[in-house]
Amino acid sequence: MALIITDECINCDVCEPECPNGAISQGDEIYVIAPDLCTECVGHYETSQCVEVCPVDCIIKDPDHDETEDELRGKYEKLVAEGKTAPTTAG
Numbered sequence: 001m002a003l004i005i006t007d008e009c010i011n012c013d014v015c016e017p018e019c020p021n022g023a024i025s026q027g028d029e030i031y032v033i034a035p036d037l038c039t040e041c042v043g044h045y046e047t048s049q050c051v052e053v054c055p056v057d058c059i060i061k062d063p064d065h066d067e068t069e070d071e072l073r074g075k076y077e078k079l080v081a082e083g084k085t086a087p088t089t090a091g
C-alpha cells in the first residue's frame with residue numbers, strides 16, 4: 001500500500017530527495033506523499049527509502065490505499081511507461 005506521513009512530521013526535508021518516484025512534496029503544514037506515485041519503493045529498492053531516513057518515524061502504511069506487492073509493481077511499471085520514474089533493475 002502507499003505510505004502516508006503523520007502529523008508528527010517535523011518538516012526536515014530529509015525524505016523528499018530520497019524518493020525515487022518524486023512522490024513526496026511539502027504540503028501546507030507537513031510533507032505529503034502522493035499515493036498514485038508511491039510504490040513503497042517497489043521496482044527501485046528493497047525497503048521504503050523515506051521510512052529509512054525519517055528521523056521521527058512518522059511515515060506509515062496508509063490503510064486507505066491498500067495494495068498488494070503485485071499492484072505496487074504494476075504501479076511502478078505504469079510510472080516507467082509514463083516516464084514518471086526511471087526504470088531500474090534493482091528491487
Ligand code: SF4
Nearest residue numbers: 019038040041048050
Ligand atoms: Fe517514495 Fe518509496 Fe517513500 Fe513511497 S516508500 S514515498 S516511493 S520513498
Ligand code: SF4
Nearest residue numbers: 009010012013015054
Ligand atoms: Fe517529515 Fe520525516 Fe520527511 Fe522529515 S523525513 S520531512 S519528519 S516525513
